Amino acid sequence: MWGSRVIRTFRDKRESVLWGAGGAVALAVILLSCSTTSRTILAPPSIPGAEFVGSEECATCHEEIVRDFRTATHARLQAKGDNAKNMGCESCHGPGSKHVQAGGGAGTIINPRKSPDTCFQCHLDVRASFQLPHHHPVLEGKMSCSDCHEPHKGIATKGAPTNIQQRLKAGGFAFLSRNETCFECHTQQRGPFVYEHEAVRQGCTVCHSPHGSVNQRLLNERNATLCLKCHFQEQRTAGHIFIGDVDHSTFLQQGTCWSAGCHEEPHGSNVTPLLRY
Numbered sequence: 001m002w003g004s005r006v007i008r009t010f011r012d013k014r015e016s017v018l019w020g021a022g023g024a025v026a027l028a029v030i031l032l033s034c035s036t037t038s039r040t041i042l043a044p045p046s047i048p049g050a051e052f053v054g055s056e057e058c059a060t061c062h063e064e065i066v067r068d069f070r071t072a073t074h075a076r077l078q079a080k081g082d083n084a085k086n087m088g089c090e091s092c093h094g095p096g097s098k099h100v101q102a103g104g105g106a107g108t109i110i111n112p113r114k115s116p117d118t119c120f121q122c123h124l125d126v127r128a129s130f131q132l133p134h135h136h137p138v139l140e141g142k143m144s145c146s147d148c149h150e151p152h153k154g155i156a157t158k159g160a161p162t163n164i165q166q167r168l169k170a171g172g173f174a175f176l177s178r179n180e181t182c183f184e185c186h187t188q189q190r191g192p193f194v195y196e197h198e199a200v201r202q203g204c205t206v207c208h209s210p211h212g213s214v215n216q217r218l219l220n221e222r223n224a225t226l227c228l229k230c231h232f233q234e235q236r237t238a239g240h241i242f243i244g245d246v247d248h249s250t251f252l253q254q255g256t257c258w259s260a261g262c263h264e265e266p267h268g269s270n271v272t273p274l275l276r277y
């Protein structure tokens, strides 16, 4: 899935890119050779003069991370052989020889928490989302991809099913959804509400584009379409829109469902099941 996305991204610049585990080397070369001719493709950040050493080297000192990494989404990029040496830890951290030689000294290896550029070498389309008018302030350096994503173990998007199991095994949570990641910073939306909106249980991303959006509040639709995705009933009379047995035809002309003074609390309400203040 991702492979085809990259190929699409690159098709603008180069006719074809053969993608495979070893193709990453070709990718790196292309990234470098494009850096002078293209405005959008950058060489991945790396420590000058350092070389790739392979993930086994990292295990000497970062045993736990290397051990757990087998379960990580990104471990699928790993392959055997010298040509794929750079596809483990160093695919994100850049060549590590200087870091290893220095016994782990500061400033000798890339830490992607400080800059998402490392991720964009492969997820270029994601950068475009963060450049939309409304976005989480990652490019501004106020947040990091790793606030929502787990690079080292399990499924890369925090709160996805694998993480739920892991946390339960540790004895922690009875129920954990992907929303937990969002609640760490957006406590108001957590509730509890007397009247919950079932849509929220399906996940914040039903209504919000987490990276960025052309719409305010990161909404994935700017008007009533957002709500009509789930709340649409067959028109019973020509020209009339019924939602929950109520004729909404004239309401929908007065603004969005949440801004027209009707359902101001799309996340849940303590006042009425109709999601109002």
Ligand code: HEC
Pocket: 053, 054, 055, 057, 058, 059, 060, 061, 062, 089, 090, 093, 095, 096, 097, 099, 100, 102, 103, 104, 105, 106, 107, 109, 110, 111
């Ligand atoms: C000889 C021991 C040693 C080896 C080998 C080693 N590291 Fe480190 N590493 C350290 C120490 C010590 C630190 C600093 C203390 C800490 O954060 O654990 C560190 C820190 C880091 C950091 C954080 C740097 C920062 O600026 O925040 C990253 C990332 C990292 N190592 C990645 C790697 C990778 C990838 C490899 C394999 C290519 C590797 N390390 C190999 C010892 C080592």
Ligand code: HEC
Pocket: 055, 058, 059, 062, 065, 066, 067, 069, 074, 088, 089, 090, 091, 092, 093, 111, 112, 113, 144, 146, 147, 151, 152
């Ligand atoms: C998909 C990209 C990616 C890969 C692959 C990756 N890392 Fe990281 N690594 C990160 C990010 C992002 C951070 C910053 C995490 C944070 O602090 O938010 C990080 C932080 C670190 C740190 C410093 C902070 C900490 O958690 O101790 C070490 C050490 C480290 N990585 C080692 C490794 C090793 C060893 C491997 C290979 C087994 C590896 N990384 C593979 C993205 C990656």
Ligand code: HEC
Pocket: 002, 003, 024, 073, 074, 076, 077, 091, 092, 112, 118, 119, 120, 121, 122, 123, 145, 146, 149, 151, 156, 157
């Ligand atoms: C060397 C290329 C490469 C780098 C660097 C990289 N990724 Fe990925 N990433 C991939 C590939 C390939 C996949 C798809 C893996 C699969 O599903 O088989 C992926 C998957 C993901 C997914 C899961 C996508 C999904 O649909 O479930 C997330 C989230 C993600 N990466 C975030 C990051 C972040 C954050 C960073 C930087 C810290 C990063 N990636 C760095 C190649 C990369």
Ligand code: HEC
Pocket: 116, 119, 120, 123, 126, 130, 136, 138, 143, 144, 145, 146, 147, 148, 149, 157, 205, 210, 211
């Ligand atoms: C505010 C939280 C948040 C931040 C910050 C964030 N992501 Fe995501 N990302 C998500 C969520 C949630 C999903 C799953 C979307 C879904 O299920 O519809 C996702 C999906 C993805 C995917 C797979 C789908 C896609 O859009 O391609 C990739 C790759 C990815 N993120 C990479 C990144 C990278 C790289 C960064 C940093 C530049 C980043 N994300 C920052 C929350 C975040």
Ligand code: HEC
Pocket: 135, 136, 137, 142, 143, 147, 148, 181, 182, 183, 184, 185, 186, 204, 205, 208, 210, 216, 217, 218, 219
């Ligand atoms: C690490 C903290 C953090 C996490 C985790 C986080 N956000 Fe945010 N969120 C922010 C910040 C910071 C802003 C920008 C606030 C601003 O610009 O005033 C923001 C803005 C937003 C906005 C727009 C708010 C507005 O008033 O326009 C929405 C919607 C949002 N986040 C949803 C989410 C969702 C959904 C998730 C989970 C996928 C999530 N956030 C995860 C910190 C976070």
Ligand code: HEC
Pocket: 179, 182, 183, 186, 189, 190, 197, 199, 200, 201, 203, 204, 205, 206, 207, 208, 217, 219, 258, 264, 266, 267
């Ligand atoms: C049913 C759709 C829907 C779902 C699901 C949803 N939101 Fe929202 N959210 C909205 C709408 C609509 C607004 C705009 C409200 C406004 O502007 O008055 C909004 C606004 C926000 C804001 C901006 C502050 C505010 O309250 O106006 C944040 C932050 C936010 N949502 C976070 C989240 C988080 C976190 C989740 C998941 C727990 C979530 N949302 C789930 C529809 C939704």
Ligand code: HEC
Pocket: 197, 198, 199, 202, 206, 207, 226, 227, 228, 229, 230, 231, 244, 257, 258, 263, 266, 273, 274, 275
């Ligand atoms: C993902 C699907 C989904 C989306 C999107 C969605 N809802 Fe809902 N909503 C539900 C479900 C399911 C219920 C509970 C069953 C029912 O009453 O229809 C519900 C219930 C409601 C109720 C309570 C109805 C009653 O009579 O108790 C209101 C009001 C409501 N939603 C408004 C909205 C608004 C406003 C939006 C857009 C911001 C929206 N919904 C978006 C699924 C959704």
